[in-house]
Amino acid sequence: MTDYTTSELMVSRASKELKNGDVVFVGIGVPSLAVNLAYRLHAPGICMIYESGAVGCVPKRLPISIGDPCLVTGSLAVVPMLDVFNLYLQRGLIDVGFLGGAQVDRYGNINSTVIGDYRKPKVRLPGSGGACEIAALAKKVVITIGNSKRTLPEKVDFITSPGYLRGGRERETLGLKGGPELVITDMGVYRFDSGTREMVLVSIHPGVTLQTIKDNIGWDVRVAQDLTETPPPTAEEIRIIRRELDPQGIFLRSKAG
Amino acid sequence: MTDYTTSELMVSRASKELKNGDVVFVGIGVPSLAVNLAYRLHAPGICMIYESGAVGCVPKRLPISIGDPCLVTGSLAVVPMLDVFNLYLQRGLIDVGFLGGAQVDRYGNINSTVIGDYRKPKVRLPGSGGACEIAALAKKVVITIGNSKRTLPEKVDFITSPGYLRGGRERETLGLKGGPELVITDMGVYRFDSGTREMVLVSIHPGVTLQTIKDNIGWDVRVAQDLTETPPPTAEEIRIIRRELDPQGIFLRSKAG
């Protein structure tokens, strides 16, 4: 079988979350590669939307930023950002949104604002951008992040983008639909318990032990009874990723998310 | 001196209200002719905006409707109607708006909705269209209407577009700026008293007597001490109106406003 990098595995796994006809809010890096992989394989009818306002993109090169000119040329529509947020996201037209962050906690809340205190931050991070509205208004959110005690604490320092908050029905109670569906890390894949809404490990990447994961997460994580091994990327997927999507390895030699 | 129709006099008089550089919300008929006359004579820098979304129009023929295609071809901008109302009118960019109606009362309130009771109307009129927002949000409003007891009652049956309401400071109290500045009829010209805000006759058209006006208005109208005669249109104005603006006399053989 083919050798592959962890990032390639994450891209392959993320692409499987996308159905043909999905309207997808795309970010740069693993999400962009995952969507383009799905587009080339099982979801040719997927519609890619970038928060920059490009809709139905067919990038001729790997986009380096969400506002890359290659997203505009040949796209189906370019719309004002106000429309992206009002008419697509808030209107409920976005099926899947991809998010990353510096921290994701037990209930899928995401921090991309500060490490430490907001007023006297240890590390000042970029902030929400469009992440908060994607987390609040997309029908479904897929998260990609590294797997460590630092990146997966029991509680994030700051909730930039709401997941299930303190779990249970708190998110619904606040009037929010959707929510995080899946967390894909460099070690495994997690889903959210339908009752408690906490992260549950559902698959482990080949070569990673359960103990390694338990040693690299900030709480005593629940493990699914039917825990499986994450399927490795196929030779065809690897070929497309390396030959067509990221020939210079711009993203897949850097770290995930 | 040239012979002229009353409508031509009204067009000439209305055009004098427009300064170079004014951004004007234009309607069809007398207003459109007045703006185009000013544009050709003393206000080449005037910017015409139609509620249909055409901005900086240079119509090659007389526009028959506010959405005439001749308003689009060669214009400076075409914008969504939402922008016309939010970004131009509500933002406060419109210097002058022209309005007509079925009734205008003592305090410049305009009715274009119903004659009689709203629920069981004697006559159902077209309604506001954009008139209410123009009356509320333009910096200044100029009204054109016929002069009769029917069209100028002391109180309108229905306030479609607010003038000074019941007079005095009521309009300001409700948070509205601007207001009607001038009423041009087929018999004379009226302004509004700065205190009571009621209509005051300031000029009479040539050949009309004060008694005729008093017999054709719904209340005992105040007359300015310095009452003057409305200056007739110049030969040049008549030439432009007849040769360039309305060569087929589409509007100026129909009734005013």
Added chain:
Amino acid sequence: MAKLMTMKEAIARFVRDGDLVIMEGFTHLIPFAAGHEIIRQRRRDLTLARLTPDLIYDQLIFAGCARKMIFSWAGNPGVGPLHAFRRAVEQGKPRPLEIEEYTHFGMVLRFMAGASNLPFLPTRNYPGTDLTEVNPGFKKVRSPYADEELWCVPALHPDVTIVHAQRADAEGNTQVWGLYGVQKEAAFASRRVIVTVEEVVDASVIRSDPNRTLIPGTIVSAVVCEPFGAHPSFVQGAYDRDNDFYVKWDAVSRDETTFQKYLDEWVYGLPDRAAYKEKMGTRVSELQADRQLCDPVNYGF
């Protein structure tokens, strides 16, 4: 699912009795062909929303399709009243017509609130007008930032919105130039969208100028190729407004017999828009637009 279909099929599948329908187009691009097909298929109890009902809704009202109308200006522009509308409101003929009345600004805000999935939108308009007295849809909200109150209008959520445009691809990616009107807001507010166009083009034409796309295919249910589908209104770059028709309509519609005769001859008596265009004869070429192309722009990088 293929979206490209005939007008007959599109109306049959996506417009139902009792629906709240928007057929927009401000003077420009009024979807008359779709209106005629709705009359032909005898839809009933429709609630019709439009800023300017225009001749298209006057015909639907006369034909007995409408139960209610939501509007802001009901007239024949530059000509006179809408006679069927007035008969319905003043005399309840052919049936009483419930009305809900706003202003142009209010109508667009209602569309935009629906399109944005918001319950309402605020405006500085409406102090002093009697419209807020007769329509309970207007409500006030207090600003949380300063001591002031603003009037609001409620979101509108149509079952189906029908728009006519210059061109679209088979997926419904629709491009418009000239007057935009309020079509984008109406379409995004709607559960279903029918797009009728002068020309169905290859996606490559749409993709050559993505900034012109007004409505994305992702919200479109049906695409109908319907040349001359906006007559007697106009299509920038295709054909002029038939102002004579609008002027003559005053006499035709004032008298119920001649109004009925018009519908019998031009709507019930014809199978579709192609036959209508055929019947129009030389008038079609008289209205044909001159050629005045824009300078193309560069989308390269």
Added chain:
Amino acid sequence: MAKLMTMKEAIARFVRDGDLVIMEGFTHLIPFAAGHEIIRQRRRDLTLARLTPDLIYDQLIFAGCARKMIFSWAGNPGVGPLHAFRRAVEQGKPRPLEIEEYTHFGMVLRFMAGASNLPFLPTRNYPGTDLTEVNPGFKKVRSPYADEELWCVPALHPDVTIVHAQRADAEGNTQVWGLYGVQKEAAFASRRVIVTVEEVVDASVIRSDPNRTLIPGTIVSAVVCEPFGAHPSFVQGAYDRDNDFYVKWDAVSRDETTFQKYLDEWVYGLPDRAAYKEKMGTRVSELQADRQLCDPVNYGF
């Protein structure tokens, strides 16, 4: 009053110490030339608002022009942090930087509320985020139509907004294609507007395609002809984004000495953008856009 002027003149006349300034452009059309001139003229105590401060505000912060920043995402896209921004926030260097933080959606709504002369706009966003805890600008409003509360953001009223575009006429009628970003909303919200363009064209070019006009001359104070004025960002149809510059900037800006050296060499050391373009040498042609023209459309009637 003639609006056409040099960048030096435009900044001198319309950007004042203490102003609330917006220089927008989402990845596309970022007005870097204007930013450099503001640094050169040593404006102080500016409040800078932008969705993504990007390198342009990182440079203004390092140069000591900024007192406060209103933003939603402060990073070097796809590369890393904004080092001057982080030093200012984490260590108060060169001076403490007050921050006011929203999200992209919140920022655009603030611009749109200002552009619409409304005190606020509502959204369904923001339940559950801690941003509403640390920023009192977020407030709730109760819907007058149903038992629900919505978060609101307050209108923003900038003193001056600066945008870069492909082309404008001498009166400031400005056309943009490719990514629109939030420039229209920012410009209409602003007391003064400076437009810098790749090309000043005759009004007939603008009038040949009025649907492309994003900003009308009536709200524009100054028009500056500034080719290459958006580098290292890009202009669709003119030049590509200089991604290498953005990548290399990480090292340059991490070290205060090299950051200062950059400003000395490329900003203080140069009189204007023409000299900057000259100094860029062959890089300019490397970034030149390919030709990919759209199909022209017909505006005739």
